[in-house]
Amino acid sequence: MSDPSLLILSSLAGGDKHGYAMMVDIEQFAGIRLGPGTLYGAITRLEALGWIRPVGSMERRQPYTITGGGRRHLRSELAKLNLVVRIGLGRLENV
Amino acid sequence: MNQVMKLLARMYPSSWRERYGTEFDALLEDAKPSARGVIDLLFGVLKMQLTTWTPVKTIVGLSILGVLTSAALLFVLPAQFAARDRVLVAADGESAAVAAKSLIIDRGAFDRQSLASIIQERRLYPRDRDRLSQDVLVDKMRRNINIFALPTSSTSNTDTAAFEVQFEYSDPDVAKQVDERLIGLIMERNVQAAVSRKSHWKLSVLDPPAVTQWHEGPRSVRFACFGSLVGFLAGLLVTGLAKWRTATNTHS
Numbered sequence: 157m158s159d160p161s162l163l164i165l166s167s168l169a170g171g172d173k174h175g176y177a178m179m180v181d182i183e184q185f186a187g188i189r190l191g192p193g194t195l196y197g198a199i200t201r202l203e204a205l206g207w208i209r210p211v212g213s214m215e216r217r218q219p220y221t222i223t224g225g226g227r228r229h230l231r232s233e234l235a236k237l238n239l240v241v242r243i244g245l246g247r248l249e250n251v
Numbered sequence: 252m253n254q255v256m257k258l259l260a261r262m263y264p265s266s267w268r269e270r271y272g273t274e275f276d277a278l279l280e281d282a283k284p285s286a287r288g289v290i291d292l293l294f295g296v297l298k299m300q301l302t303t304w305t306p307v308k309t310i311v312g313l314s315i316l317g318v319l320t321s322a323a324l325l326f327v328l329p330a331q332f333a334a335r336d337r338v339l340v341a342a343d344g345e346s347a348a349v350a351a352k353s354l355i356i357d358r359g360a361f362d363r364q365s366l367a368s369i370i371q372e373r374r375l376y377p378r379d380r381d382r383l384s385q386d387v388l389v390d391k392m393r394r395n396i397n398i399f400a401l402p403t404s405s406t407s408n409t410d411t412a413a414f415e416v417q418f419e420y421s422d423p424d425v426a427k428q429v430d431e432r433l434i435g436l437i438m439e440r441n442v443q444a445a446v447s448r449k450s451h452w453k454l455s456v457l458d459p460p461a462v463t464q465w466h467e468g469p470r471s472v473r474f475a476c477f478g479s480l481v482g483f484l485a486g487l488l489v490t491g492l493a494k495w496r497t498a499t500n501t502h503s
Contacts, residue, residue, distance in 0.1 A: 175274060176281035191288050192256075193295020196275055200267070200299070217281075218274035 160190055160198035165222055165230040168208060174217040252284040259292045264303040301489060310486030317482020321474050332423040334430035337401060337457040340412045350452045351412045355398060360440040363389050369432055373425055395419040423462045
């Protein structure tokens, strides 16, 4: 799974985070280091789609939260991935 | 590296920077600067710029980028030189243009065997000699030979035609030597051809061979045109893909 959007939504599903915190979290749970251009390209897209939104902050580091629509999208995408993973693993075991 | 990243961050569209600029700068301060980060940022800038550009701006922008890239390539690529020899053909009672064509094409002045022997003698294309066959090298040499007809005046009895033989190569001295050798081949064919016909075609070399650098002159214009064409087509492709993507997102 290397889609930046899914990685960001998965990271925010665990709690609100700002850009750098997402970067570190994603590196820890997926082993993928998103570059700043990729990260903010995906954040821009996700916010435009209404799947994430900024939460109030007095700091320069802006935290984001996942919305209801974002959770539904993430659940649906992960379910599809889960199906692929189960089928793939099952076939590997039967060989 | 940090300065480069900060500079690149300034290149995002102004509307985007108004919304995300402050937090993005904060992220760049936190993240460890790296070469990979710079490349990622560069692609991020390009992508974001392209999403905010109108189709016309995209096509014009990529065309300009194509011209600039081709101009940069022109200076990065090794220099190429062109040697030029001008030959005058005088033919009594015959068309000199036909005579010139007969010598070069019909009599095969530049046949494979002759060109292969020049490649051997002058040790042309040293980098390609180990990996390419002789036939391929001869084809390559033929692509480096250009023949142009030149305007001339004719008297009532004697028709004259002039043509220029040009050879392009990376070494100006070798280009000159090979060009002279090519003229020598045409002269040899004229002597051989004179035996089988009654009339005599007089061939004379007009000037000493001139050597100029490859990208000085109309070729650089052609290079720039090619770059702008590639940029223009890329612009059309990008705007087409953007429209298709928007349509797909709207349907889904």
